[in-house]
Amino acid sequence: MSSTVHSSARVWPWIAIPLGMLMLSYASVPLYRIFCQVTGFGGTTQLAVAAPGAVTAAAPVTVRLNTDTDPALPWRFEAIERNVTMKIGEQHLAVFKAANTSDQMTRGHAVYNVTPHEAGKYFNKIECFCFTEQKIGPRETVNFPVSFFIDPAILEDKDLKDLRNITLSYTFFSYESRNQ
Secondary structure, three states, X not given: OHHHHHHHHHHHHHHHXXXXXXXXXXXXXXXXXXXXXXXXXXXXXXXXXXXXXXXXXOOOEEEEEEEEEOOOOOEEEEEOOOEEXXXXXXXXXXXXXXXXXXXXXXXXXXEEEEEOHHHXXXXXXXXXXXXXXXXXXXXXXXXXXXXXXXXXXXXXXXXXXXXXXXXXXXXXXXXXXXXX
16 A cells, blocks of 8 residues: 555656646636736836826826838728827827728737836826727728826836937737737
8 A cells, every 4th residue: 555655646746747837728728918018018008097186297108100001901000190299197098090901801909018118007098999909981081099197106117217209109919810
């Protein structure tokens, strides 16, 4: 009986380690996504319910709105206003225009980031077209809004307190090619 217990004790690590590694691999994507959202790593923006309401007296920041479209998606996509100058803490609504150039209904999904990447943890979106799939009918043109603000806590970050330019970039991809 002691040899059975002894041999099963030796086998257990050989089962537990691969099983643990498999479980960790499945959890890595959601864990990485949470890490990026919490830290702003890689220019990941934050999600907010409302702007703080208090606008700072600090120098204004210019937010450049950059747009790209995957060639597999037959859309023209652009910011109506390319540059937005705003005060830190001030809520702003930017509008983007997308036009489906095909004769079929198409679906797209936008990915986004902020540069410099360190500013992502202070860049807060209240509402954004990028949170959901977007559908545009044949030859249709639609406007996509995004409401955002820059958290006044950025002024306490010694590396970013003098930052005057931020780029908010969106790239639209075909929803169909994303799910293949």
